[in-house]
Amino acid sequence: MNRRTLLSTIGAGVVAVSGCLDNRTAGTTTPLQPGDIDFPDGPKERPERPSPVSENTVREYVKRHEYRYVYNSLWIDEHTDVIVDCRVDSVEQRQWGYEAVVTCTGYAESQENPTATIAHADWFTQSYRYRVSENTTQRLEAKNRDPVS
Template identity: 40%
Template sequence: MPPSRRTALRLCAAALAGSVAGCAGALDGESGTSATDATTTDAEAETTHALGVDTSLPEGSVEFPEGPKSRPERPADLTAESVREFVADFERRWVYNELYRGESSSVHRECGVESVREYGEEFRVVAWCSAWVNSGAGETTVHADYFTQYATYFVGPDSLVRREGRSRTRD
């Protein structure tokens, strides 16, 4: 089984720390510092993000599309389960409003949540929806398929960001 991204980052941080320690050791006589002053442990590298890894989730607010469905109420207490339910409902209503074309529209959709990842007080949720819509009446009915589409939500205490597609996970 291949190593996870986190394992790969730790190995890179250790290799970088070893390289820096070697350089510091070579300069040891000139600079007056010891080689141990220049080394970084895996835990310190992960905490300080020596490799420039950004672990913050995006912040902001989502514009909800106009339509007959209203924006769902956000849960007061953010837990993995409450966020899962909120995002599933949000995506169902989002897709409905995006496909709705007036009173002659008939929108049918199936939506769900593929994954929920917790990052402290924030969550990354991948949702999906498949749908079809009939618009018009009689001989002028137009049918359209909305093949399975994904959206990634970033839910924080004061933010909700929606991005089209699946975003990559940060292990």
């Protein structure tokens, strides 16, 4: 390799590395990818994403979203009695929006008539981490918290 090629290669590498360092130190962030959560069928509609996104609006939104998600997951038909209790464990601001942890517990029973067999379903205590920005809602598994009381 001749000297000119070597110097060009080294120079390109230095520029590339310095560009990476500049982006890292400038505090640039990668926004959440736009998208939404697949929502189960049932009588409850997906809640509207909050606008503006703030700690309080995200707290209300994720609690309502998870409640409706669990409700629809347990719901069998119009004869179903669904009981769900949810709480928001935390809401923290991130560079791209807010991250919240929600915990829910619930159950459902369905009985069409007094002589029919009762169908029963449990939603044991489960926690999910939500990531919410202006155009994105993500729902990720989280370590389960204490039961909702």
